[in-house]
Each structure stands twice: as C-alpha cells, then as structure tokens.
Amino acid sequence: MKAAQAEGWVDKLIAGARESNPGNPALFAFAQEWNLATATTQPHSDPGTGNSTHILHLSDLHITTSEQATLWSNQLAQDLSYELQIPNLDALILSGDIANYSTAEEYQAAQQFLDNLGKEFTLDPEKIVLVPGNHDLNWELAKRGYQLLDLEDYDGKPKEGHYIEESQNVIRVRDEAKYQQRFAHFSQFYQAIKGQPYPLDYDQQAIIEHFPEQNLLILGLNSAWELDHHFKTRASIKSGALSKALAKIRRNRDYDKCMKIAVWHHPLNSDGSDRITDKGFIEQLAVAGFRLFLHGHIHKAETSLFRYDLSPSGRKLDQICAGTL
Structure with a gap:
C-alpha cells in the first residue's frame, strides 16, 4: 500500500485532484465552478447548502482474492476517514479492470471489497458506477466465441476483424452471440x-446514472467492447451506444x-498501442455539455485538458486518470 500511496491513488478522489496538481488552473476553475471538496482535512462546503460532494474514482484494482479485498478496502477506508476526513461518499466510480482474469471467483472478491466500503460509507447500489476494462472480459469465453472452419467451407468473404487466420486455409470465425458472452462474468458481477445484469448488446453499453440530489449525471461507456484474447489493441467507444445515450440526455x-x-x-493518449x-x-x-471524463488503464494518476474550441469561454473537458492500488 505504500507503493500505492506513492503512485497517487488517493488522487482518484475527484475532489483531491487539485491537491496533487495545485498549479493546474483548469482544475482550480473546475473546483470553483462545481464547489467540489478540495481534499484538505476539512472538506469544502457549498455556502448555499453547507454540503460537499464526494466522488471516489478508482481503477485497475485487478482484484484476485478475498484477502486483497479485505486489506485494500480497510486501507482505503482508513485514508478516507482519517487522512481526508470524508464522512460519506456520494458516488463511487470504478473505471474498469476490476478483476484480473474476469473469473467468478475474482468478482466475488470484488463484491466483498465494495461491501466492506459500503458498510462504512453507506454506498447504496445507485451510488456505484461500474464500467468494464480489458481485464473484465474473459479470454476463455472469448475463445469459445470463435468457430474453426476451413476457408473453402466459409460462405462468402470473412469480415475484417471478425475472424482469426490460423493458416492459409483455416480460419476462426466469430459467432456473435457466443462472442458477447466474454463479458458474462462481469455482467453477473454488475x-x-x-440489481440488473450489464447488457451484452454493445449498443446498450452506455449507461446513464443520475444523482438528482447532487445535480450530477455520470455516463458509463465500454471502451473494451471490441477487444478479446487476439485483438488487444482495438479500444474504442461504440458510436451507436453513445448516440442513443446522448439522445436520452438531450x-x-x-x-x-x-x-x-x-x-x-x-486512455486517449499513451505510449502504448492500446489507447x-x-x-x-x-x-x-x-x-x-460534458465537463469531465475519467479513465484508468495506464496505472498512474494524471490530469489533462481537452479543448473543443479555443475561445475564452470555449467548451472543454478535464480529464482525470486514476492510478492503481
């Protein structure tokens, strides 16, 4: 956990982003605009309501055992309670790679992690936002989504990206219904x-979470929807899913x-090919009108700014990347 603290995972608390980036004017303006807590020992209060909004953003837990779940949830609860003096959480966001191999056993441990936090910070289901990462799809189930065929027996031309070439004459072709099942264990955890399964239909994998008391909306997207054991660098956002969600919001x-x-x-930007x-x-x-986007994957905490236009009042999004435990 000392290494985790050095990595800056406490910065996953959105309200704490300014503490790790005190000179970042975009984050300063963002904190002022939305009256977010500043992760000092005394949380910032909105003069109008006396309330603070506490959003915890975690990513890349890669939980594998119940022992990890107990250790990490206890350490996190202590830091939130004693170091940051956070009495409650308004939202908990897990931005993928919750498990390591996407097995049922790992998700049982992940559920224990959330249950432990929920006991101390009253985390009702509607306060928790979950999106999958590349480690939240099961490779064994992905392999079962392909059917081995002689190329001469395939009717028509194989669709690019939907098959794996085993040899000059043999291919593995995707069975779409079976292929979607690679997210089945994550869906069951969800x-x-x-209280409801994560949709396996890619066009439904843009989920709106509304927090009316905090005047907050969080849109969860699946950037791993095209990935599997063979195609590991096709991270993207499904346009159909996003379009449907934005229409509902509008x-x-x-x-x-x-x-x-x-x-x-x-991430949008990284040295790797999996961005x-x-x-x-x-x-x-x-x-x-989105003001902020959160992600993980690169295992380090950092911030940046995306500007849609360059006018003084131009539309922009702040980016916060969570580290890892």
Missing part, C-alpha cells in the same frame, strides 16, 4: 451490485443543469 429536461461526467477505461485512436466521440461529449 447484477450482484446493481430529451430529458431533468438533466439540463446537471454536471455531466463520462467514464470509460482506456483509443478514434477520438471523434470526445467532441460529441463536449458539444453535449
């Missing part, structure tokens, strides 16, 4: 926490004045 007047946050797993390369969706989020 149901255990949220048509619901209750969302008009909400602070809007989007969350997914993979999101098609960034057109971020412009759609800016136009739709």
Whole structure:
C-alpha cells in the first residue's frame, strides 16, 4: 500500500485532484465552478447548502482474492476517514479492470471489497458506477466465441476483424452471440451490485446514472467492447451506444443543469498501442455539455485538458486518470 500511496491513488478522489496538481488552473476553475471538496482535512462546503460532494474514482484494482479485498478496502477506508476526513461518499466510480482474469471467483472478491466500503460509507447500489476494462472480459469465453472452419467451407468473404487466420486455409470465425458472452462474468458481477445484469448488446453499453440530489449525471461507456484474447489493441467507444445515450440526455429536461461526467477505461493518449485512436466521440461529449471524463488503464494518476474550441469561454473537458492500488 505504500507503493500505492506513492503512485497517487488517493488522487482518484475527484475532489483531491487539485491537491496533487495545485498549479493546474483548469482544475482550480473546475473546483470553483462545481464547489467540489478540495481534499484538505476539512472538506469544502457549498455556502448555499453547507454540503460537499464526494466522488471516489478508482481503477485497475485487478482484484484476485478475498484477502486483497479485505486489506485494500480497510486501507482505503482508513485514508478516507482519517487522512481526508470524508464522512460519506456520494458516488463511487470504478473505471474498469476490476478483476484480473474476469473469473467468478475474482468478482466475488470484488463484491466483498465494495461491501466492506459500503458498510462504512453507506454506498447504496445507485451510488456505484461500474464500467468494464480489458481485464473484465474473459479470454476463455472469448475463445469459445470463435468457430474453426476451413476457408473453402466459409460462405462468402470473412469480415475484417471478425475472424482469426490460423493458416492459409483455416480460419476462426466469430459467432456473435457466443462472442458477447466474454463479458458474462462481469455482467453477473454488475447484477450482484446493481440489481440488473450489464447488457451484452454493445449498443446498450452506455449507461446513464443520475444523482438528482447532487445535480450530477455520470455516463458509463465500454471502451473494451471490441477487444478479446487476439485483438488487444482495438479500444474504442461504440458510436451507436453513445448516440442513443446522448439522445436520452438531450430529451430529458431533468438533466439540463446537471454536471455531466463520462467514464470509460482506456486512455486517449499513451505510449502504448492500446489507447483509443478514434477520438471523434470526445467532441460529441463536449458539444453535449460534458465537463469531465475519467479513465484508468495506464496505472498512474494524471490530469489533462481537452479543448473543443479555443475561445475564452470555449467548451472543454478535464480529464482525470486514476492510478492503481
């Protein structure tokens, strides 16, 4: 855990982002605009309500055992209570790679981790936001989603990206229904926490979470929807899922004045090839009034700013990346 603290995982608390970046003017303006807690020993209060909004953002837990769940949840609870003096959490966001191999046993441990936190910070299911990462799809189930065929027996031309070439004459072709099942264990974990399964239909994998008391909206997206054991560098956001979600947000007047946050797993910028390369969706989020986006994957805490236009009052999104425990 000492290494985790050095990594800066406490900065996953959005309210604490300014503490690790005291000279960042974008985060300063963001904190002022939305009256977020500043992660000092005395949380910032809104003069109008006397309330603070506490959002905890975690990523890349890679939980494998119940022992880890107990140790990490206890250490986290101590730091929130004693170091930051956070009495409650308004939202907990896990931006992917919750498990390591996406097994049922790992998700049981992850559920224990959340249960432990929930006992101390009254984390009701509606306060928890979950999105999958590349470690939240099961590779064994992904392999079962492919059917081995002689190329001469395939009717038509195989669709690019939907098959794996084993040899010059043999391919593995995707069975779409079976292929979606690679997220089955994550979906079952999601149901255990949220009361309903995570949708396996990619066009439904943009989930709106509304927090009316905090005037907050969080949109959870799946950046791992095209990934499997063979195709490991196709991180992206499904355009159909995003379009449906933005239409729902636009048509619901209750969302008009909400602070809007989007969350997914993979970064837009990194040295690796597993980043999101098609960034057109971020412009759609800016136009739709989103103010912040959260992600993980790179195992270090950092911030940046995406500007949609360069005018003084131009639309922009602050990015906060969580580290890892």
